[in-house]
Amino acid sequence: MSTKYKRGSFQLMKSMNRSTILNMIREEGPISRADIAKKTKLTPPTVSNIVKELISTQFVIETTQGMSKGGRKPTLLEINADQFYTIGVDVGTTQMKFVITNLFGKLKSHTTLTIPPFPSHEDILSIMKKGIRELMDGADLNKFLGIGVGMHGIVDPEEGRSLFAPAFQLHDIPIRDVLENEFNMIVKVENDARAMTLGEYWFGNGNDADNMLGVNVGNGIGAGLMVKGRLFHGEHNLAGEIGHITIDLSGPKCNCGNYGCLQTLAAGPAIAERAKKELKAGRPSLIHELVDGDYDKVDGQKVYEAATQQDPFSIELLHQTGRYLGIGLTNLIHTINPKRMIIGGGVSGAGEFLMRGIEETIQSRGLTDKAKETSIVLSKLGEHASAIGACVLVLEEFFIRQE
Numbered sequence: 001m002s003t004k005y006k007r008g009s010f011q012l013m014k015s016m017n018r019s020t021i022l023n024m025i026r027e028e029g030p031i032s033r034a035d036i037a038k039k040t041k042l043t044p045p046t047v048s049n050i051v052k053e054l055i056s057t058q059f060v061i062e063t064t065q066g067m068s069k070g071g072r073k074p075t076l077l078e079i080n081a082d083q084f085y086t087i088g089v090d091v092g093t094t095q096m097k098f099v100i101t102n103l104f105g106k107l108k109s110h111t112t113l114t115i116p117p118f119p120s121h122e123d124i125l126s127i128m129k130k131g132i133r134e135l136m137d138g139a140d141l142n143k144f145l146g147i148g149v150g151m152h153g154i155v156d157p158e159e160g161r162s163l164f165a166p167a168f169q170l171h172d173i174p175i176r177d178v179l180e181n182e183f184n185m186i187v188k189v190e191n192d193a194r195a196m197t198l199g200e201y202w203f204g205n206g207n208d209a210d211n212m213l214g215v216n217v218g219n220g221i222g223a224g225l226m227v228k229g230r231l232f233h234g235e236h237n238l239a240g241e242i243g244h245i246t247i248d249l250s251g252p253k254c255n256c257g258n259y260g261c262l263q264t265l266a267a268g269p270a271i272a273e274r275a276k277k278e279l280k281a282g283r284p285s286l287i288h289e290l291v292d293g294d295y296d297k298v299d300g301q302k303v304y305e306a307a308t309q310q311d312p313f314s315i316e317l318l319h320q321t322g323r324y325l326g327i328g329l330t331n332l333i334h335t336i337n338p339k340r341m342i343i344g345g346g347v348s349g350a351g352e353f354l355m356r357g358i359e360e361t362i363q364s365r366g367l368t369d370k371a372k373e374t375s376i377v378l379s380k381l382g383e384h385a386s387a388i389g390a391c392v393l394v395l396e397e398f399f400i401r402q403e
């Protein structure tokens, strides 16, 4: 019965009034039927009928908690948060992260699997299936609404395919078709930075900003553009590939073939490369000790570690990285004019050291006072941001009416 039931309720949620009411209960609950009617301008009988259906699908429950305005306590409605779960997958360059969250994006369990070097299509898909099976093991399968996948590189969300994953040099992986076939539930696929942005918008630091950017700084750099509360993809799903905007015409060569792309200056491997070059040239730094003279061990994490121990070289290196990021972000401010930019991904772990460079650069380069005041914050969802955002891809199907 599980599949039929899920597909049925999925169709049910496509009605605009139902998803409007469900979303209102999510955002404002506990809330009374009367207040829903007032705020949505739907008639009380319409609200009452739809709420009845939402209760029968178990998305919504009645509660008497909440403020009583004198007299008897009103019956309020709230989301039945733990009645349904979603699965989120974040496909990075070396690791795949898996999470289960409830209807409020709360982490219920998680696991991480390693991606071998030079994986094949089959490797990627079988690691995906393995991780999902591992998390679902022993759970009541009727609880799962669907699977969301955030994948680095160029993704076609309409077709649920990875068009190009640069770290694997793989083209055209039919993620949705394979996972739908395997698990028989809704599967949504999106670029990882967009998934992160969506996660922050729903459950993190972006919830009051309909125009905002999420910037994922890890082994590469990508951004999710949120315009009027919806992700922006551009004409060919290329929007947000900010790792390849040119920052320095005579900068290092990028894996895309161009020179001086933002990610050749500010992504994790770029930080490590710059550190290695200076260390080999004899620059004094705590990193020499941390890696015991073995420069192959130098990575972004080591630089961060040294910075936390007040190593001047590492602090300056991260400050410089912040300035490069700041130039990239200033370009974005002038292109998109967002209310907020949220920095996530592995490198954002060093956020405290990057932030000064980012802010200084935006201060000196922003066109107007308003541009200079653009809010820049670190991700709230941290290392699981893209995976939790991938869960939201599924939640959107139920809570937001799809055009």
Ligand SMILES: [Zn+2]
Pocket (backbone or CB within 6 Å): 243, 244, 254, 255, 256, 257, 258, 261
């Ligand atoms: Zn590039």
